[in-house]
Amino acid sequence: MCAVHQPNLFPRLTTLAKLFAADTWIVLDDVQFTRRDYQHRTRLAALEDPDQTRWLSIPTHLPQGRQTAVLDALIADPASARRRAEAMIRQEYRTSPHWPSMQTALEPVWAAFDTGRTAAVAETSTHILLDLLGWPGLILTAGGLSARTERSERLADLTAAAGAGTYLCGTGGMTYLDPAPFTARGIAVAPFLPPAAGIWASARRVTALWALAHLGPAGLAARLRALAGAPDSLEAAA
Structure with a gap:
């Protein structure tokens, strides 16, 4: 099973859960950068109240203007x-009993700022969360794989290039996806439908760091494994 997704800065729980459910994550970093999107920002939720949020953004320069790739x-x-990212995350989650493990896990993210590239920080922020949760999957980069340019054809080609038989698609992607290129390649399309209750109530809006701060790595990994094992059981991980 394969998921294709752009690098997101400290991704939302729904995004992280979709990647966790896949065997391979193809990093879509050669598409056009979009300002005011999750490629360079995330919504932090207060530890005690996920409805109290604020944006953490990485100020980003686009050398080729709007045509700049991620x-x-x-x-x-x-x-x-x-400095700003470290301070904001520490301020929100340092009172969590799981903060020591989170703090250690975040070190590679801070080091990635030295690359000067927004995508490196965003991808690393996702990678460290998957590692912390014990995800055993494989990460590939879209630019290194052969694929056509039309959107649905490209996703089908990338899935095939990864050797996967199923493409895991989020609810947003299902609205535009053309199944024909997948059918032609013998690839199934599986919609990823996370629950809407419990920790998932704010999962489409706020960073997965909030759930991690509440449940810790072991607790959150258990919820994601339950969802990955039975993605159509809406009670499994609620």
Whole structure:
């Protein structure tokens, strides 16, 4: 099973859960960068109240203007952006009993600011969460795989190039996906439908760091394994 997704900064729980349910994550970093999207920002939720939120953003410079690809976007001031990101996350989650393990896991993210590339920070922020939760999957980069350019054809080609027989598609993707290129390649399309109750009530809006701070790595991993094992059972991980 394969998921294709752009690098997201400290991804929302729904995004992280979809990647966790897949065997392979193909990082879609060669598409056009979109400002005011999750490629360079995330919504932090207060530890005690997930409805109390604020944005954490990485100021980003686009060398080719609106045509700049995700992988070519540059952090405007890496040192300042790193300090601000560290301070905001520490302020929100340092009172969690799981903060020591989170703090250690976040170190590679802060180091990624030294690359000067927004995508490197975003991808690392997702990678460390998957590692912390014990995800055994494989990460590939879209730019290194052969695929056509039309959207649905490209997703089908990337899935095939990864050797996967199923494409795991989020609810947003299902609204535009053309199943024909997948059918032609003998690839199944599986919709990913997370629950809407419990920790999932805010999962489409706020970073997965909030759930991690509440449940810890073992607790959150158990919820995601339950969902991955039975993605159509809405009570499994609620």
